[in-house]
Amino acid sequence: MSYEILEKLKREIAGYADDTKWEEVGEVIEVADGIIKILGLRHVLSQELLLVQSRDAEVMAVALNLEEDAVGALILGSAEGVAAGSKVKRSGNVLSLEVGDELLGRVIDPLGNPLDGRGPIFKENQSPIRRKLEETAPSVVDREPVNQPLHTGIKSIDSMIPIGRGQRELIIGDRQTGKTAIALDIIINQQRDSADPPICIYVAIGQKESKVARLIETLKEQGALKYSVIVSASASSAASFWYLAPFAGCAIGEYFRDKGKDAVVIYDDLSKHAWAYRQISLLLRRPPGREAYPGDIFYLHSRLLERASRLSQEKGGGSLTALPIIETQLGDITAYVPTNVISITDGQIYLESDLFNQGVRPAINAGLSVSRVGSAAQTKAMKKVAGKLRLQLAQFRELQSFVQFASDVDEATKKRIRQGRMITEILKQTDLSPVPFERQVILFYAVLNGYFEGLSDELLEGVEQVFMEYMERFCTDTILGPIHERKVLDEEIEGHLKKAIGDFIDSYKKANA
Numbered sequence: 149m150s151y152e153i154l155e156k157l158k159r160e161i162a163g164y165a166d167d168t169k170w171e172e173v174g175e176v177i178e179v180a181d182g183i184i185k186i187l188g189l190r191h192v193l194s195q196e197l198l199l200v201q202s203r204d205a206e207v208m209a210v211a212l213n214l215e216e217d218a219v220g221a222l223i224l225g226s227a228e229g230v231a232a233g234s235k236v237k238r239s240g241n242v243l244s245l246e247v248g249d250e251l252l253g254r255v256i257d258p259l260g261n262p263l264d265g266r267g268p269i270f271k272e273n274q275s276p277i278r279r280k281l282e283e284t285a286p287s288v289v290d291r292e293p294v295n296q297p298l299h300t301g302i303k304s305i306d307s308m309i310p311i312g313r314g315q316r317e318l319i320i321g322d323r324q325t326g327k328t329a330i331a332l333d334i335i336i337n338q339q340r341d342s343a344d345p346p347i348c349i350y351v352a353i354g355q356k357e358s359k360v361a362r363l364i365e366t367l368k369e370q371g372a373l374k375y376s377v378i379v380s381a382s383a384s385s386a387a388s389f390w391y392l393a394p395f396a397g398c399a400i401g402e403y404f405r406d407k408g409k410d411a412v413v414i415y416d417d418l419s420k421h422a423w424a425y426r427q428i429s430l431l432l433r434r435p436p437g438r439e440a441y442p443g444d445i446f447y448l449h450s451r452l453l454e455r456a457s458r459l460s461q462e463k464g465g466g467s468l469t470a471l472p473i474i475e476t477q478l479g480d481i482t483a484y485v486p487t488n489v490i491s492i493t494d495g496q497i498y499l500e501s502d503l504f505n506q507g508v509r510p511a512i513n514a515g516l517s518v519s520r521v522g523s524a525a526q527t528k529a530m531k532k533v534a535g536k537l538r539l540q541l542a543q544f545r546e547l548q549s550f551v552q553f554a555s556d557v558d559e560a561t562k563k564r565i566r567q568g569r570m571i572t573e574i575l576k577q578t579d580l581s582p583v584p585f586e587r588q589v590i591l592f593y594a595v596l597n598g599y600f601e602g603l604s605d606e607l608l609e610g611v612e613q614v615f616m617e618y619m620e621r622f623c624t625d626t627i628l629g630p631i632h633e634r635k636v637l638d639e640e641i642e643g644h645l646k647k648a649i650g651d652f653i654d655s656y657k658k659a660n661a
Contacts, residue, residue, distance in 0.1 A: 202229030301337030301582020307534035312525025314458025321499030337582035346410035351397035354420035390424035544568020
């Protein structure tokens with residue numbers, strides 16, 4: 149051996165540091181339906197990511213059940229190749245997701261992998277921020293009252309059930325009553341309401357891939373995909389993805405909220421999320437409770453929805469608004485999961501099958517719908533014109549059911565019923581046609597102050613569209629623009645508005661004489 153090689157060996161031996169460390173290695177003793185039971189991992193953390201050896205490659209799993217002698221874990225993805233005797237290693241990391249502005253306009257799965265065929269989300273030399281899927285909700289000290297409106301563009305919601313930035317508002321109803329359509333309108337309206345729209349995260353849980361593809365195409369056509377993120381756990385994916393999807397969407401929303409931005413996350417729908425959690429819990433041998441759901445089903449949804457908040461200025465002033473969707477069976481809102489989520493949220497928008505079948509779209513039942521933030525989340529202009537709307541609508545519904553049995557009706561009742569029918573017609577709205585709030589203000593002002601009462605039923609049908617076109621053409625600078633900028637209806641604007649409505653009624657009657 150030459151002298152140089154000997155010296156080199158001596159230097160390497162001298163610089164050698166023994167870095168011996170213990171590594172826990174577990175062994176799979178049971179596999180069934182995506183659930184594995186592991187022996188040997190005594191120090192594993194709850195929600196820790198585990199690496200399971202399979203025939204082909206390593207598979208990820210998340211630790212859920214920490215029992216005295218074993219660990220119950222949920223495999224993320226396909227369980228093929230995992231069998232009894234497979235080795236399991238700890239990763240030391242709790243389940244997390246890579247987040248960043250690059251997610252905007254992308255479609256991902258709950259683990260952050262792209263699903264839109266557009267290649268990797270982050271560049272190779274990037275080191276994006278990782279956020280835990282499960283985070284503690286902000287404390288009371290870190291929050292501010294919800295008092296900034298989130299305009300939806302849906303007339304009946306913005307006027308009677310206002311949503312504020314940082315609120316949790318439930319959308320509930322039977323299947324095929326327009327729940328997803330409302331969520332879609334809310335996303336589309338954000339760009340029309342603000343030059344800097346809130347970031348919208350749509351979480352599709354157990355939806356058909358064709359439905360998600362149609363939704364993405366609609367957002368693209370409407371120009372709303374550029375400020376949206378789609379998290380998809382499709383109907384064909386494993387229950388583990390259904391379970392993780394809402395937490396992934398919430399983690400993305402919290403990233404933007406902590407940057408001082410406004411974000412909206414839509415969970416479509418939490419009924420399927422509860423079904424997936426029930427399936428996982430039963431396979432993990434957790435004791436079933438009411439309707440076979442596990443005892444912590446309430447805590448599952450409360451710890452998710454409590455993360456929605458409006459942060460104080462010291463924390464950046466950002467907000468995260470949660471819009472969970474729940475599907476009811478035959479209108480039963482007293483079932484276990486609906487009552488749980490109703491009690492967690494700050495109000496609900498209830499969609500009724502009967503109204504939908506009668507042609508009232510959106511089929512919102514104003515009597516059962518409520519916003520617990522109320523007029524605190526409304527602009528002064530909307531509050532001024534729409535304050536009497538809910539009361540007049542409720543009186544009309546009551547009179548309508550009473551009058552059908554009465555033969556003689558006095559003039560005052562007839563007038564009130566006509567006013568109610570007019571309001572019902574005005575509140576009707578087609579899909580993908582959100583109305584800016586300043587247009588809603590002038591429309592409600594005209595209807596609730598009796599300007600349209602002199603019109604016949606034939607003239608009343610098309611009056612809204614013609615009225616909006618007239619105001620857009622002649623009153624943008626004097627009425628619509630100032631209301632949009634200042635959010636108030638002061639005496640000066642009201643004077644212009646009264647004159648403009650009067651001129652419009654005269655010209656409309658002459659044109660249709």
